[in-house]
Amino acid sequence: MNGVEKYISQFEPEVQHRLKEIRELFFASYPNVEESISYNMPSYKIGKQQLYFAAYNKHIGFYPVYGLSDLEDELLNHRAKGTKDTLHFLHRNPLPIELIKKIIVKRFTIIDK
Numbered sequence: 001m002n003g004v005e006k007y008i009s010q011f012e013p014e015v016q017h018r019l020k021e022i023r024e025l026f027f028a029s030y031p032n033v034e035e036s037i038s039y040n041m042p043s044y045k046i047g048k049q050q051l052y053f054a055a056y057n058k059h060i061g062f063y064p065v066y067g068l069s070d071l072e073d074e075l076l077n078h079r080a081k082g083t084k085d086t087l088h089f090l091h092r093n094p095l096p097i098e099l100i101k102k103i104i105v106k107r108f109t110i111i112d113k
Helices: 003-009 013-029 069-078 097-108
Strands: 034-038 041-046 049-055 059-063 087-090
Touching: 003 013, 003 034, 003 041, 013 041, 013 049, 013 059, 013 097, 049 097, 069 087, 069 097
Parallel strands: none
Antiparallel strands: 034 041, 041 049, 049 059, 059 087
């Protein structure tokens, strides 16, 4: 069991399922993505670009999400209050799988910026 798997295993089954879904999106889009624990949360890296997610009581945080102006209309409903680069996916709502895929692809196509 690697660090990310240990991280996920500490949560209740429903939250574990959501975290695993997000994790699988990274590998489905980029099988060679570097996975680690950074800042005490799962981290995914290609080149200099990195994305993170973390589970909390009421939501999953997804970071950093900036520089994606073409997705802004879709991001608005998930944007954490008072932030420019954080999304919150509330546990009471379905995960926006297609949006997360778009973010992953767009972030990792901005290699070395």
